[in-house]
Amino acid sequence: MQEQNTAIRDTTANPAPLGLMGFGITTVLLNLHNVGLFDIGSMILAMGIFYGGLSQVIVGIMEWKKGNTFGTLAFTSYGLFWLSLVGILVMPKLGIANPSSPTEMAFYLAMWGIFTLGMFFGTFKANRALQFVFGSLTLLFFLLAAGDITGSSQITTIAGVVGIICGSSAIYTGFAEVLNETYKKTVLPLFSVK
Template sequence: MATTVDNQLSEKASHSSGSHPTNNNAGYLRGGGANNGYDVRNPMAHIHAGDDARLPAFGGEFQPGLYRSVEARKFANPAPLGLSAFALTTFVLSCVNLRVRGVTAPNIAVPLALGYGGLVQLLAGMWEMAVGNTFGATALSSYGGFWIAYGIMLTPNWNIVGEGGPYHPKNPAPSFDPRMANSALGFFLTGWFIFTTILLLLTLRSTVMFFLLFFTLDLAFLMLACGDYATNNGALNAAETLTKAGGGFGMLAAFLAWYNAFAGIADSSNSFFLIPVFHFPWSEKGREARIARTATRDLQE
């Protein structure tokens, strides 16, 4: 059964690259040589040696663990769409947090937060659920909800943190704290820092680029939350530094999201090059690579 699946997948891979199946290509796909089951034309492709075809952990599929092959999947890979929606919205807001060209008002991020980072990323998360990717569905849907909530918070008609709103009443009480809204925003961002930390722990056995995406995003949430708390405490210089640090980590997270999105889209049929994702040495693919190197050394000796 495994041989039949391997043969079918080898033929599909050969046809998709514009060539006819040959013994050499089949050998590369089924584990021939030092590649240990990875197609040299597409390092993202992997044929598991067991009874069913599996793919390794990969940010381009928004999947931190091994899962079933996508050969029989009726949906396209929704991960690059969700990653791109997240990346662009994060990039724009990070520019504001970094005070690029003197822009300090974050309202330009509202249409992106509601439309692209919010709605489109939420849809990508739902499609991840349809293809059976629990991690991708949870992460993309949640961050889509984050951007929708952030967009609502900055929408003037809702006036959640604006003048005359609940945190800035027209007739404040004598004990009113004018910076109370910053602590409330800190609570909001702290919750997302905790959630992102959970997801970060689930990428420790995947790839370096996938891990770094969540690591930099986690630090961005932490820095921005601390910046709001510092503002509430009156430490305005520290708050500005922390906000800029959050913007810097957010910018890194945006480009890492685009990096993983490109890795998930690019293959030998549409790109002249493929970008590395750097599997951790303790990951499934890392262990297989070590076994392959050891077997190659033994053969040479």
């Protein structure tokens, strides 16, 4: 009896653009708050729960199914970041937790900065667009932490500008992946690493 090997080809869609859009749009909206355009309200909280949070967790699970460890860790973690951030903001209002102090928030944000710096090193074999997303996100987390620990509204405003740039770069990367795949050519460059 002769053995046969069967190869199963993955024909499922690329989930990364959904995760990049969920992250990018939610990041831009939160950082419009950080630059002082508006207060945190239901719009930002809802985006944090659903598009920034839930959608990225789903994308992370989809990336796991595709065997992409980096995508699994990144999307699932940042989805849970958004959900935890909403919890930090909402739980005190519901009377089920005390508000976090600026020092606590600084440590929370700094830990996410350290995590993101590690993930940034994981982008070195990807493309420049993704490197920019993770590099600017690392800077954003550390600036937000610095703004909280010092109480400096100027640092928080600078962080907001960096956050708008970071979120916009994630949106660009998501659109580039979709358009390049749809048109089967480079419509928006991702700047491949050679």
